[in-house]
Amino acid sequence: MKFFLFISPWIIGFLLFTLVPMIMSLYYSFTDWDVLTPERFVGIENYKGLFQDELFFQSVKVTGIFAAIVLPLNVFLSLMTAILLNMEGRFIGLFRTIFYLPSVLSGVVVAILWQWIFNSKYGLLNDFLGKLGIEGPRWLSDSQWSMWAMVIMSIWTIGGNLILYLAGLQAVPLSLYEAARLDGAGFWKKLFSITLPSMSPIILFAFLTTMISTLQTFTQAYIMTDGGPDNSTLFYVYYVYKNGFMYKKMGKACAMAWLLLIIIFVLSVFVLKASEKLVYYESDEGGKLA
Numbered sequence: 001m002k003f004f005l006f007i008s009p010w011i012i013g014f015l016l017f018t019l020v021p022m023i024m025s026l027y028y029s030f031t032d033w034d035v036l037t038p039e040r041f042v043g044i045e046n047y048k049g050l051f052q053d054e055l056f057f058q059s060v061k062v063t064g065i066f067a068a069i070v071l072p073l074n075v076f077l078s079l080m081t082a083i084l085l086n087m088e089g090r091f092i093g094l095f096r097t098i099f100y101l102p103s104v105l106s107g108v109v110v111a112i113l114w115q116w117i118f119n120s121k122y123g124l125l126n127d128f129l130g131k132l133g134i135e136g137p138r139w140l141s142d143s144q145w146s147m148w149a150m151v152i153m154s155i156w157t158i159g160g161n162l163i164l165y166l167a168g169l170q171a172v173p174l175s176l177y178e179a180a181r182l183d184g185a186g187f188w189k190k191l192f193s194i195t196l197p198s199m200s201p202i203i204l205f206a207f208l209t210t211m212i213s214t215l216q217t218f219t220q221a222y223i224m225t226d227g228g229p230d231n232s233t234l235f236y237v238y239y240v241y242k243n244g245f246m247y248k249k250m251g252k253a254c255a256m257a258w259l260l261l262i263i264i265f266v267l268s269v270f271v272l273k274a275s276e277k278l279v280y281y282e283s284d285e286g287g288k289l290a
Contacts, residue, residue: 029254036248046255056256058231059239066147066235067214070154074210075203078158082165083195096166103159111223114153115140118224140225143232150220150233161206168202169195197280204279208271212264236260 126136244253
């Protein structure tokens with residue numbers, strides 16, 4: 001009885017704020033509902049209508065391109081940075097803090113900060129480029145540059161994966177590196193033979209969580225560009241928001257949300273299946289390939 005009393009706050013919260021809203025959104029995805037008037041059941045019309053909506057395909061395209069760029073960059077740069085910060089040296093703790101700090105800031109705060117940095121008239125980045133004799137682009141008002149602005153801002157917040165990699169690196173037995181050193185192995189040999197195999201479960205976890213977060217990008221577009229210019233930053237989740245709360249098409253928004261859930265689930269299963277022979281897990285016998 002004490003056990004159920006102990007977990008009851010979580011269960012109540014899960015039911016009220018997760019499970020019930022999910023069930024309701026699934027129901028509303030089959031209705032025509034503008035929030036203000038009673039819903040009308042329309043079957044799968046909302047789902048069929050998505051494939052006739054050009055902006056829907058634009059949001060899928062924008063999100064896909066963004067994820068394809070940010071995902072490998074984030075995973076790679078955070079891993080390489082973690083390897084560097086895992087070395088001993090003066091002020092190493094300070095550098096770790098500096099790299100990790102952006103990841104704990106509010107997404108709204110980060111977006112406002114970078115909105116100022118990317119300002120084409122008085123922004124810090126264009127001011128720096130001007131001192132180098134380079135004319136800075138209109139980062140947030142030019143469709144050719146707006147996506148790259150989002151990418152740069154996202155790469156700045158690699159601290160979340162960085163801290164995971166640091167924890168994993170410090171858990172790798174030093175005896176393995178010592179044995180490799182005695183065998184004459186260099187940095188790259190130790191990296192590919194010891195570090196990466198030992199870190200592979202953490203790399204997989206970071207890859208999956210980063211993939212999911214990039215597919216759910218919202219704050220940057222909401223704060224900085226409103227999906228523009230020319231819908232060049234119309235991310236999928238932001239288009240869900242616009243349909244639900246600006247256009248009052250809650251049924252369509254719910255359908256989009258459930259479609260995104262299916263996409264994320266399928267991609268996650270694919271990644272897990274594809275990684276089965278690439279991820280190394282330790283066992284009582286010393287290790288095995290999953």
